[in-house]
Amino acid sequence: MAVCVCVIGKDNGPIYMRSRSRADELSQTVEHNLSQMAFRGVTANTELQYNFIVSSALDIIEERALVGSSASGYKGNPSLHPSASGGAVGSIDGQQLATRELYLGALTAREEYKVYGYMTNTKIKFVIVIEETSIPLRENDIRTMFRKLHSAFCDLMSNPFYLPGSSINSKRFDAVVTSIMSGQ
């Protein structure tokens, strides 16, 4: 389940963040969860926590998005390798990390969650934090989430009253994020 969806603008400032707090996880019904998932429905602590996760993710996104760079070596955990098998990787080809694809794969992993990134041609970054559960989400599902988000963002850009770079205050966009976070 996605517990945090964040959109970061060109200047690396967040323009949209929606997250779900731990307390909400304990609630019984999906409807109750949804109603709690408003912007201000999370504790200050959790929001800070997600802010921190997202900013660290940004560094990795910058690295991954560099194309043709001499990104030699591989900082960090071998389990970060985008390959689905997740097995230990021997000699890692540094170039493999730098990609021209918009979908950047898993950026960070902890016990409780994994962070995924995506960067558009226009330097807009999407970060989704997925909670680790017994039923892990497949790579395709995550790609689909990003595609939906990207599509919603393009639709937002076609709204002449949305000022690019400003924070997102759109009911339509909110609805798409809700559907992503509730697992469609």
Next chain:
Amino acid sequence: MALPPQSTSTTAPPDELPLELLHGELIFSGILLSKDKEGDINELLSKLEFIGFSTGYRLIERLLKDSTRFKDELDTIKFICKDFWVAIYKKQIDNLRTNHQGTYVLQDNCFKLLSKISATKQYLEHGPKFLAFTCGIIRGALSNLGISSVVVAEISTMPTCRFHITIQRAT
């Protein structure tokens, strides 16, 4: 101000007409000018450019939705000359020159928005007004791709025109 006579080519697809007519209205109707600035051509050009800027900026987001990232600046400019120009004006840029130091000149030998107005000297003075919007589109598209630029256009002989893009590098 009288609109130039319309010479509609009925071979062009009809769905291109709304934009052409709207563009013509933006130029000649005075709707963009405030009352105290009527006749101020710089104001008009600036507003036309801005409308183009916003349009190009937003359009590129959707056009590149499913595309991979560009390799470099030249790759981006080439995209503008080919796919982007084709998408908007149904043809590619005819000639691209660059000094490889941030200046690019795009030449269109038969610029769509110019070919519709009579190719006489009578309307030559209005030429720049027909280019401002497109300059804005180019600047807007580049801006959203992270490239800051200045775009100016010149008409050599109707309907050929050139767009000069000067990349502003952050120093």
Next chain:
Amino acid sequence: MSRQSTSSRITADSKKVNSELFVLTYGTLVQQLVKDYESVEDVNKQLERIGYNIGLRVIEDFLARTNYPRCTDLRDTAEKIQAAFKMYLNATPSLSNVTADEFSLVFESTPFGEFTELPDACANLKYCNVLPGVIRGACEMVQMDVQAYVIADTLKGDNATEIRVRFIKKLHDALPAGED
């Protein structure tokens, strides 16, 4: 995805890009007008005026392309207007409430409204007011004086966007002085 497939996708989608370009340009214009004019009513008027000017010219193109003969009655006119919307904006309004003097064009979704979200400050903005203007201008060029106005708008939460057109009178060509 390779660059090749991007370009083929873009060229194949030519109609969509045309429409997108128009919608975005119009959208920025509306947004600019809202900033420049003090009252939303003024913006509505300006949009109608622009539409009127466009209508005067669109009709020439329409008649050149279609070679339709003169309309026999109002329903005939309504159907031609329907066809024109399809041709130029790829929109398919349906006709409703057709009487001898009036008819409605009903759009399930407006050509402009798909991604637009009106800010609260623009509650009275008639975003697609250019369309009634186009209808009025086009009709005038074929000697019909009509009144056209938006009576429902999806952007305001209505189920559909509806433009009502009311026939006022036939216009007669003004003859130059000296002729009878």
